[in-house]
Amino acid sequence: MKRQYVWRYLAVAALFCLISVIYLGRLFYLQIAGRGLDYELGVQTRTVTIQAARGQIYDRNGRALVENRFSYDLMVVHESFSALPDKEANRVLLTLLDAMQKTGESEKWVEKYFPLDGAYPYYTWSEEMADRDSIPYYRLARVWKDLGLEGEITVETLVEHYLTEYGLREKDAEGARLYDDDEVDLLIRIRYDMDAKRFGVSEDYTLAEDVGLSLIAHVKEQNLKGTNFLMNAERVYAYPGYASHILGQTGPIYSEEWEYYNEQGYLMNATVGKSGCEYAFESYLRGVDGKLRIQLDAAGNVIHTEVLQAPVPGNDVYLTIDIDLQIAAEDGLRENVKFVTDRSAGYAMYGAGCDAGAAVAMDPETFEVLAIASYPTYDLNTYNLFYNELAADPAQPLINRAINGAYAPGSTIKPGVTVAGMLSGEISRASELYCGGVYTRYAGYQPKCSTYGASHRGYITAKTAIAVSCNCFFYELGYRMGIDTMNQYLTSLGFGERTGLEIGGTDGILAGPLYRQEINGEEWQPGNTLQAAIGQSDHMASPVQLACYLSTISNGGTRYSAHLLHSVYAPGSAAPTFVYRQSEETVLSRLTLSEEVRATVFAGMREMVTSHATANRNLSSLPVAVGGKTGTAQTSEACENALFVCAAPFDAPEIVVSVVLEQGYSGEYASLTAARILEKYYGVEK
Secondary structure (H helix, E strand, C coil): CHHHHHHHHHHHHHHHHHHHHHHHHHHHHHHCHHHHCCCCCCCEEEEEEECCCCCCEECCCCCEEEEEEEEEEEEECHHHHCCCCHHHHHHHHHHHHHHHHHCCCHHHCCCCCCCEECCCCCCEECHHHHCCCCHHHHHHHHHHHHCCCCCCCCHHHHHHHHHHHCCCCCECCCCCECCCHHHHHHHHHHHHHHHHCCCECCECEEEECCCCHHHHHHHHHHCCCCEEEEEEEEEEECCCCCCHHHHCCEEECCHHHHHHHHHCCCCCCCEEECCHHHHHCHHHHCCECEEEEEEECCCCCEEEEEEEECCECCCEEEECCCHHHHHHHHHHHHHHHHHHHHHCCCCHHHCCCCCEEEEEEECCCCCEEEEEEEECCCCHHHCCCCHHHHHHCCCCCCCCHHHHCCECCHHHHHHHHHHHHHHCCCCCCCCCEEECCECCCCCCCCCECCCCCHHHCEEECHHHHHHHCCHHHHHHHHHHHCHHHHHHHHHHCCCCCCCCCCCCCCCCECCCHHHHHHHHCCCCCHHHHHHHHCCCCCCEECHHHHHHHHHHHHCCCEEECCECEEEEEECCCCCCEEEEECCCCCEEEECCCCHHHHHHHHHHHHHHHHHCHHHHHHHCCCCCCCEEEEEEECCCCCCCEEEEEEEECCCCCCEEEEEEEECCCCHHHHHHHHHHHHHHHCCCCC
8 A cells, every 4th residue: 555655655756857847948948049029918909090180171372271179188088997906096187187177277177977966975876867857867876787787777886886896995004094975975976977878898988188298298197007098180160160161071981871981991080071071071181090019018007009000191182262351251241240130120921030041153154153151140150059949049059151152043034035045046146025014925824024124114125124124025035935945055054954063952943844844744835934934933052153154154155174173192291292273164055145145244244233322332442344244033931032142243254153041132232241351353452
């Protein structure tokens, strides 16, 4: 028996020696032979995104409209913070709050979701918790479930969880509390906020946003584990409250957009253009994010960083907009609305309800948009802050009326109908049509002529008909052409057609048998043609369409695609690299207008301005002669819309302007906005 035990002891001893040799060999390999390898016990590696700067946006003269502002957020990093003992983690949080107080940035931390009123230990439920259908209560219930708490949700149970979980009742060796009531209160608030935001492996916690350099330096000096600063690039708008509808917003990728952006190589947390030029020119403005590899030791300290891919900033976009003209247009609309409402003496039928409008200025040779204004407007710098108020505003400031507003063109269509009549051969420059004050061709439908300008009764030419806005002349011209012939030319002038503008907009409506049948299921009647010839019936056009239409007549009949993009440059040097320039205009349609046609139309528009007191007074200070056309379009409201289109100089146009005032009463009144734009264009001081 003894010999048997001896062999057993020897076997156990041999096994122990073998295991010892293996461990010693492994230890030698790790400490001596393995020194050239990257293997280190406790080292964690993270790959993070380096956000690329988005390209900036400038006006045609190189003045910055949208710039980048870089800011820093103070982050609590889950991976390293969660590895800290509770006592150390509490110290880190309190030290961060103390640093914020010392650097004057205490207000940068706002606990958003805490459900309790009062301070520790005298907590009560906040008022919002009384509503079990409220979002704050839903969030509390979710936190309660995530924490594994059971039973009825009570203040006492919630507070007890945080006191126990994070050792907030601990005492030192002498029996003194580690944390006073104020510190316990702060720690409970932060910990709840973390839980409400689901602070975890995939979600770090933002303790403070947009912090200053003094706080960054102070925190870095403390060498606090589990903390970091995240750099953000924010869009800053150089002209607050101006060009907001054009420039648009940026934002995160929504779930329904992810498939598209994923195919384009975007990261899930990327910022993209959501509207306006930010969206339309996303392919130029977007940068390419970089990647950074970070190595941390077991304590969460950064021991090595390596740039795997350097970020590439986006290109800078130059628009066709002239910011001076843009400001003049927006200020002009504001002034114009006040002018109308002041004159109305409080009567809705005279314009008391005028509270909105739009204006567009365009180069008729290139269709470059020089200004595109919508009123009322908003400030992009505070858009997110006041979004709910803006969305609920009955004046609807978020709508871009210049591109999406659809208005009956009224008498502003008459120059186009004149073009159609002359090109179709129904009239010439010398032709005269009769106006007797009432159009009597149809027994059952006898519409009246214009309410003003009774002195023109009798046989008149197209020039006079445009100048005095004679309805009877255009009733007869519409009758002679017929709706199909008239619409053939109006289509080429852009009515009911897309403008091609990069930020979109309504196609408008071209009145006619097809539209009436498809939409209303009605047959087109002869009287409908008469109304269509004076810009009523079903016709609808946006201000940018009206500018395109008049530009087409101005340049001799070529309708180009309207555009906001001027050029694109790659940033990064004193002489930026040329990327793209809008060098060729896209032709959408073409008519050949003789000089006789153009001269007839613009002579009538010039006479219209000089013979109407309000328009003439508004435009008389300009160094060039302006040709214009008013429009007073019927609506379902108590007052008509006011429209005005014009070109300057009238005999060789270099700028075209269109204006619409909702419930503006008289087309003449809308000439005020046009005057303010042209004054700025020609350098007239007011």
